[in-house]
Structure formats: C-alpha cells, structure tokens
Amino acid sequence: MSKPTVGIFGLTGCAGDQLLILNCEDELLDLVELLDIRDFVMANSARDEHSQLDVALVEGAVVTERDEAILRHVRQRSNMLIAIGACAATGGIPGMAPEIDRKQAFHDVYGDAAANFELAADRGRPLSDFVQVDGIIPGCPIEKHEFLGAIASLLQGNPPRLKEYPVCTECRIRENRCLLISDDALCIGSVTRAGCNARCPSLGVACIGCRGPSVDANFPSLEALLVSKGYAVKDIHDKLGVFARLPEPAEAPCAD
Amino acid sequence: MRRLVLVDELARVEGNGGITVELEGEKISKVEFNIFEGPRALEAIIRGRPARDIAGIVSRICAICAGVHYVTSIKATEAAFGTKVTETTELLRDLFVRAGNIESHALHVFLLAAPDYLGYPAATAMAADHPDAVKLALRMKKLGNTLQELVGGRAIHPVNPVLGGFGSFPRAADLVAAREELLWAIDALPIALDFVAALPPTEVCTADTTFAALAMPGRYGYFAGDEIVVVRPDGSTTRMPTREYRTLTKEFVVSHSFAKHSAFNGEPFMVGALARVTANRDLLNGSGVMAMKRLGLHVPSRTPLDNNVAQAVELAVDLQMALESVDQLLAGGLVPEAPVRIVPRAGTGTAVTEAPRGLLVHSYTYNEDGRIIAADVITPTAMNAASIERHFQYSVAQHEGGSDEALTRKLEMIVRAYDPCISCSVHLVRRS
Structure with missing residues (x-):
C-alpha cells in the first residue's frame, strides 16, 4: 500500500x-x-x-x-x-x-x-x-x-470517529464528585462532547466546553438547572458561547 | 532597480508570517517582518466577563506559551484583587512555567532552529543523519510536557491553575516518576549541549543590540520580579517597576513604524533567553555557568543567533532547578490546599513575567463586581518585531555581493532565532 x-x-x-x-x-x-x-x-x-x-x-x-x-x-x-x-x-x-x-x-x-x-x-x-x-x-x-x-x-480511508455522548458520562465513569450538583459550579460537561476522559472535572475544575457540543446536547435543561442555582442567563450563555456554540436562533430546535 | 527578496510563508515558526525586502539599486528601501495572522481581538471580546473566565480565553492567544499566558493572566487578576496565594502555589507555578520553558526550548533549539545550521528542511529529515540528537531532544521536550501536564492538567492550554491556587495538586507518585526523567535529562545534558556547540558557525548579521528582561529577584526564574531591566550595547542599564511597563513598550510603539532608517533612533530592543541571560547572568546556577562555557556564549552578544545558544543555557539551568523544585514539593508532602478565596474589587492589576520567547505583560482592570472592563496584553513577539526588523536591516546592509538565496536564508535564520510566536502578536500592528 x-x-x-x-x-x-x-x-x-x-x-x-x-x-x-x-x-x-x-x-x-x-x-x-x-x-x-x-x-x-x-x-x-x-x-x-x-x-x-x-x-x-x-x-x-x-x-x-x-x-x-x-x-x-x-x-x-x-x-x-x-x-x-x-x-x-x-x-x-x-x-x-x-x-x-x-x-x-x-x-x-x-x-x-x-x-x-x-x-x-x-x-x-x-x-x-x-x-x-x-x-x-x-x-x-x-x-x-x-x-x-x-x-x-x-x-483505512475512513474519517475520524467521535464519541457522541457528553463529558458528564466520562466524569461519572471516573466516579468524580459532581461539581455542578454538589458544588454549584458552572460546569458544562453535560452538554460537551466526550473524549477527554473528563480532564477538567477530574481535577476539580469546571468543564468549559472546549470540545464543542455533544450530540443531542440539552441546552435548555442545563440552563434551567443553572438558573435555579442562581446563575444569570447572560453568564450561562457567555460560558456556553465560548466553545459550545448555542444553536443560532434560526436553527434552534422546536419546543416539544 | 527594484528587487524583492520575499519569504511568503515562514516555515518552522508558530503562526503565519513572512519577510519582505525591497532594494533600489544597492539602497534598502523596505525591510519588513510581515504578519498574516488574522485578528481575534481577544482583549476586546472578553469585556464584561467574570474574572474566573479570563485566563482560559486570553491564554489561547498562543499554544506554545499557553502555560505562561494562563498563569500570568491569573497573576494579573490576583494583583487586581489583592489576592495572596500560598507558598506551595507559588512553587508549583514557578515549576509549571519552568516546565513550559524546557518544552519550548527543546522544541525550538533542536527541532526548529538546528535544521537551518545543518541544511535540513525539518527535524524529521535531520533525524536520518542525527537520530540520537533528535531523539534526545524529543525526550527532553516530552519531559517538559509531562511536568506541565502534571502541574497544569494539560500540556497545551492548561486547566488546573485557577484563581487563588490549583484545582488539584499533582500526585507524589507522578512527581517521583518525573524526577527520574529529570535525572536522566541532567545526565544527557552534555550530549545535548555539545550538539549545539558543534553546529556550524553561521554569520547572519552583527549589530549593537539593546536587551530587556525581568530583573529576577535572587533566583533564576520566569515568574517573579517587580522590575524590568534594559541593558544597552555598552552595558549600561535602566530599571523600571513592572507596573510602569508602558515606559518600555511606548518606545516600542514609536519605533515600530519602522520601514525607514531614521527609526533607528527609536531604539528597538530584544527580549527572550539571550536578554534574560544578559540581564541576569549573575544568577545562573552551576549548570548554567557550565553551559555558558561549554557553548562559548559571551554576553552582551552582537548576533541574534545567540538567542538559540542562550536557550540551550536556560535548558541546563531549568533541568537542575526543576529537579530542586520537585524535591522541595515532595519534601513538603503536597498536602492538598483549596484555592485561596477570591474577593473581587474594582482596580487594576498587572503581571509581568518571562515567556520562553521573552517579556510578557498582562494588565487588567476590573469593576466592583469582578467583571473585566479593560485588558492589555503585550507579548514578546510584539516587543521583538522592531528588533527583528533592525537585525534584518543590518543583515541586508552587510550582505554585499551575496546571492538572494543566501540572504533569504540569513533573514529566515534571524527571525527563527527570535523564536517568534506570530499568533501571539496581539498588539502587533501590521502594515498595509
């Protein structure tokens, strides 16, 4: 070859x-x-x-x-x-x-x-x-x-294959303490594509979403949870907007 | 007659840049170090964001020196808030930045700069004839990355340093393993230095050069110091507090619109390993003194290529000092510490440190809610740009009767000796 x-x-x-x-x-x-x-x-x-x-x-x-x-x-x-x-x-x-x-x-x-x-x-x-x-x-x-x-x-002539699930899954497998639930940290691992083996949360540092959104990322659910923990919507969007890319309005999924 | 010696895309440097030279007859009409890097305006797009988000965004200016950008950013924010961190945090940050220097210098000296001297287009091609040197350099580079990863959580774009301290401390077992590798590297150092010493002597230009570096307080390092020192070609020096960094860089802005000879009065300055060794040579440890001798480096130097040699000297200094830091950390027991609590307040904080390629400034202003309202980041490559062009000028003027190919090679070697980080060139104003 x-x-x-x-x-x-x-x-x-x-x-x-x-x-x-x-x-x-x-x-x-x-x-x-x-x-x-x-x-x-x-x-x-x-x-x-x-x-x-x-x-x-x-x-x-x-x-x-x-x-x-x-x-x-x-x-x-x-x-x-x-x-x-x-x-x-x-x-x-x-x-x-x-x-x-x-x-x-x-x-x-x-x-x-x-x-x-x-x-x-x-x-x-x-x-x-x-x-x-x-x-x-x-x-x-x-x-x-x-x-x-x-x-x-x-x-082999194939494009790269990626994990579709979120960092959250890897973090659970590593049995880390949940920074979002337990510490109220603005961690966005639940909407971020896995593949880093939950690098940041395993060190006790909140995920900043640098791997982009996971497939089927549920942004509204994460946003509601963070709002209930006292975060301002703008701060949540700013955080997601660095890497995770909130869907632009025209592409936003329809509500159920 | 008008000629152009042009490098449209510089190889073996970080980022996108080129070289333009215009001659009218024997007269030099234009000498430029061009930047093609697209604008990102990082300092403007972070406005309004909370302090905790700043380092992770701003440090992405650059990948090769992301580590020092990250912790310099944190240091500037802590200065604004009046945060005092623990001794262990200081020690870990010092080690982290030093590890970045080891990685960056091993990459630059052996894999990016050395191929020029020996006539190879790349280190991978050089490996066919010099396999031991390339493998040794790769292993030292990896050691720098391993240490960065242990302390910083990731070799490129760290995650573990946070405001007030660290997310987690490294595990003792991992540091013990890294210590073994440091011992190997210290043993291997003479071979590495002899490889550098044996590189064929190459003339690119001879020029009076002014240097600027952090005045290191008592210990050779890259992350502490409250003064900048400028060393002129005659050896005279000027000192200024780091918070007055604009005194230094203001001159740079003036001198930088530089295409004409008259701008020589603007006094460009060189930052980086050669400047640091020149300004702080009394602080070199035994390994550093040995390396200076073995490499035959004399400062102040009149050729920019000596920056490559000075990086090899720092490699010697850093391997020994990293070992001492690791021992100190292990002796201290690495008892976990939560980051010091941050209390935001309105104000400005400035941190001036040494990136592998020279002085680095982060200066931030926050409002009372701890949101950033102004940021100023000045990178070593931005400071070096005028000096690079000045050395180009000398090189072109001293290149009487030689071929264009030979001149191009000289200019490329000059710019590469500066180890430029072109994507770092945040403030570097490019010409039309």
Missing part, C-alpha cells in the same frame, strides 16, 4: 493543534514513516504546495481573505478535508461573543491598522461555512489519543 499523502495547515488561531501533533514525541518519527507528509509549514520548510493530497488537516478559523483563499486551495487539492480543533470545527475563540461588534473591537485593539484588515467574515468562522468538511477532530486543543486514532482511521 502506498503511503497516504497528507498536508497540515493553520489558519487564524493559536497553532495549538499543529503543536499537539509535534507533541506526539513518542510517535512522531513513526508518523512520518506511515504518512507521506507533503506540506506542513510549521515543521518543515520543504513544501509541496500543489500536488493532490489524500488528506488535509486544517486548524484555525477563517477570519481573513487570506484564510479563505488558503482553505479553498487546500480543499481543491484534497480528497478528504478534516477540521482539527475548535476554531476549525466551530469557530472557537475567534468566533465567540457574536454580539460584540468586531469592527469596533478590532479598532480598539489594533488601532488605525484595523482599517487595513482584509476580512472574509464578520468574526472567526468554522471551515464548514466555506467548504465541504469531511470530518472533525474536536477540542481546544485536540486530544493526542483522538488524533492518533483519527490517523489510524484515515489510514
């Missing part, structure tokens, strides 16, 4: 998902044996920018026109395109707080230079707003075991 050709790319974000790949210290030298990595500019200055790729792994959100142009080029040269990390999958931190006017925000932070930005979107947008995405590896950052598992799937 010939090695699959792979490209790894970064748009607007922190480069943490690409760094996680470099953090596979025990596996890295094997990975470069198993895969024909053609283009990975963060690690390699020898680039092949045009050949057809079996798989493209793309991290980061689309903010600038440059981001969009790179993404479209990558899509066009790839058989399978996988969004890696929260920014690529859901818009992540660059896409949070949609209520904040980015024009003003950019001006506040970057001054007059903000006028020169060539933006492709009002704020950080997921790849799927622009091109067809064939699979995601969630997380901020992605988890090492999920990345390596995804590579194993991709070697």
Whole structure:
C-alpha cells in the first residue's frame, strides 16, 4: 500500500493543534514513516504546495481573505478535508461573543491598522461555512489519543470517529464528585462532547466546553438547572458561547 | 532597480508570517517582518466577563506559551484583587512555567532552529543523519510536557491553575516518576549541549543590540520580579517597576513604524533567553555557568543567533532547578490546599513575567463586581518585531555581493532565532 499523502495547515488561531501533533514525541518519527507528509509549514520548510493530497488537516478559523483563499486551495487539492480543533470545527475563540461588534473591537485593539484588515467574515468562522468538511477532530486543543486514532482511521480511508455522548458520562465513569450538583459550579460537561476522559472535572475544575457540543446536547435543561442555582442567563450563555456554540436562533430546535 | 527578496510563508515558526525586502539599486528601501495572522481581538471580546473566565480565553492567544499566558493572566487578576496565594502555589507555578520553558526550548533549539545550521528542511529529515540528537531532544521536550501536564492538567492550554491556587495538586507518585526523567535529562545534558556547540558557525548579521528582561529577584526564574531591566550595547542599564511597563513598550510603539532608517533612533530592543541571560547572568546556577562555557556564549552578544545558544543555557539551568523544585514539593508532602478565596474589587492589576520567547505583560482592570472592563496584553513577539526588523536591516546592509538565496536564508535564520510566536502578536500592528 502506498503511503497516504497528507498536508497540515493553520489558519487564524493559536497553532495549538499543529503543536499537539509535534507533541506526539513518542510517535512522531513513526508518523512520518506511515504518512507521506507533503506540506506542513510549521515543521518543515520543504513544501509541496500543489500536488493532490489524500488528506488535509486544517486548524484555525477563517477570519481573513487570506484564510479563505488558503482553505479553498487546500480543499481543491484534497480528497478528504478534516477540521482539527475548535476554531476549525466551530469557530472557537475567534468566533465567540457574536454580539460584540468586531469592527469596533478590532479598532480598539489594533488601532488605525484595523482599517487595513482584509476580512472574509464578520468574526472567526468554522471551515464548514466555506467548504465541504469531511470530518472533525474536536477540542481546544485536540486530544493526542483522538488524533492518533483519527490517523489510524484515515489510514483505512475512513474519517475520524467521535464519541457522541457528553463529558458528564466520562466524569461519572471516573466516579468524580459532581461539581455542578454538589458544588454549584458552572460546569458544562453535560452538554460537551466526550473524549477527554473528563480532564477538567477530574481535577476539580469546571468543564468549559472546549470540545464543542455533544450530540443531542440539552441546552435548555442545563440552563434551567443553572438558573435555579442562581446563575444569570447572560453568564450561562457567555460560558456556553465560548466553545459550545448555542444553536443560532434560526436553527434552534422546536419546543416539544 | 527594484528587487524583492520575499519569504511568503515562514516555515518552522508558530503562526503565519513572512519577510519582505525591497532594494533600489544597492539602497534598502523596505525591510519588513510581515504578519498574516488574522485578528481575534481577544482583549476586546472578553469585556464584561467574570474574572474566573479570563485566563482560559486570553491564554489561547498562543499554544506554545499557553502555560505562561494562563498563569500570568491569573497573576494579573490576583494583583487586581489583592489576592495572596500560598507558598506551595507559588512553587508549583514557578515549576509549571519552568516546565513550559524546557518544552519550548527543546522544541525550538533542536527541532526548529538546528535544521537551518545543518541544511535540513525539518527535524524529521535531520533525524536520518542525527537520530540520537533528535531523539534526545524529543525526550527532553516530552519531559517538559509531562511536568506541565502534571502541574497544569494539560500540556497545551492548561486547566488546573485557577484563581487563588490549583484545582488539584499533582500526585507524589507522578512527581517521583518525573524526577527520574529529570535525572536522566541532567545526565544527557552534555550530549545535548555539545550538539549545539558543534553546529556550524553561521554569520547572519552583527549589530549593537539593546536587551530587556525581568530583573529576577535572587533566583533564576520566569515568574517573579517587580522590575524590568534594559541593558544597552555598552552595558549600561535602566530599571523600571513592572507596573510602569508602558515606559518600555511606548518606545516600542514609536519605533515600530519602522520601514525607514531614521527609526533607528527609536531604539528597538530584544527580549527572550539571550536578554534574560544578559540581564541576569549573575544568577545562573552551576549548570548554567557550565553551559555558558561549554557553548562559548559571551554576553552582551552582537548576533541574534545567540538567542538559540542562550536557550540551550536556560535548558541546563531549568533541568537542575526543576529537579530542586520537585524535591522541595515532595519534601513538603503536597498536602492538598483549596484555592485561596477570591474577593473581587474594582482596580487594576498587572503581571509581568518571562515567556520562553521573552517579556510578557498582562494588565487588567476590573469593576466592583469582578467583571473585566479593560485588558492589555503585550507579548514578546510584539516587543521583538522592531528588533527583528533592525537585525534584518543590518543583515541586508552587510550582505554585499551575496546571492538572494543566501540572504533569504540569513533573514529566515534571524527571525527563527527570535523564536517568534506570530499568533501571539496581539498588539502587533501590521502594515498595509
């Protein structure tokens, strides 16, 4: 079997998902044996920018026109395109707080230079707003075991397989004390996709939802519970809005 | 005649950046370090959020130095609220930041910078001829990550440090295992240093350079200190309290619109390992002094490539000091402590620390409900940008008669020596 050709790319974000790949210290030298990595500019200055790729792994959100142009080029040269990390999958931190006017925000932070930005979107947008995405590896950052598992799937020609249930389930399996019920913490593990083995609540720290929403996440139920514990609706929405992405109004599920 | 030596996408750096040089005849008309990173405006989009949410959002500026961003953010918030944390918390935070430095330097020196000197496009290609050095570097890098994970809960984007302390303390058994690995690394250090010492000497530019670093109080570290020290090429120094950091960075803003020679009066400065070693060389421990000798590093230096060497010196310092911190923690018994209670109040708090690539500032203002109303984050790469361009200028001017390819290689090596975190460039104003 010939090695699959792979490209790894970064748009607007922190480069943490690409760094996680470099953090596979025990596996890295094997990975470069198993895969024909053609283009990975963060690690390699020898680039092949045009050949057809079996798989493209793309991290980061689309903010600038440059981001969009790179993404479209990558899509066009790839058989399978996988969004890696929260920014690529859901818009992540660059896409949070949609209520904040980015024009003003950019001006506040970057001054007059903000006028020169060539933006492709009002704020950080997921790849799927622009091109067809064939699979995601969630997380901020992605988890090492999920990345390596995804590579194993991709070697078989399959997209990554994800857990559909929430972090809450993993947390229960680990027999952790429930931060939400027992400590009244603003923990959103009940609506967040599993796969991290309940990393944060196992340390006694509330889940911030960095893996995005689980399938069938019941946002209204969590919100009602948190309101009954005294949290303001705005604070709940702010927390969910960083990574978990409340459904936008047009897409909100109908009440039963 | 107008020429452009252009690197449209810098490889082996974090984030998206490039290099532009324009010459008219032999005259340099433009030298730029370009940033293509899309804007995120993190400081603006956190406004109104409660203190507990800030570190987890702002630290995502950057992945390679997420750890130090995270705890610097916490430190700034605690400064605003007047929170005093326990000694064990201080010790764990110091170890956590040091572990991040170990990881970052092992990655940068051996896997990102070294391939340039030896003519490889990547560490994975270098591994074919230098398998032992690459494996050794990967193992040291992993050790830094293991320690970060033990203390911070995750190597990239930590979760365990919280306002007032930690969610949980690391388990003694895990620290004992990490201690074994530290002992291995300290034993392996001479081999690593000799690899760096044997890298072929490379000329990229010679320039008077001004350095800025935290004035470390009594102990070589990255997370304590109330003063910034500026060291000029003649060795003279200026000190300023960290809360007056704007005195330093104001000059930077002035000097940064920098495409013309006249801006040399703006005095750009370099931050990072070389600046720290230059400003705090009296505090180097035995391992650090040994490493300076073994590597032949003399400060103040006139070449930015010595930042790579200084990172190797810090690796030596940090492995030894991390071992001492682990021993101290184990001797103290790691008795669990709940985080100190936070009492929000209106006010401003500033924390200035050292990220692997240089000075890092987080400064926050909160209202009486403990909601953030203003945030100012200044990253090392933003501070270094003007200095990078200044070193580019020298390099281009000193590159008489050489080929464009050779010049491109020099400029790439300069920017890579700074170990830039381009996605960190929060404040970095890019040109049209």
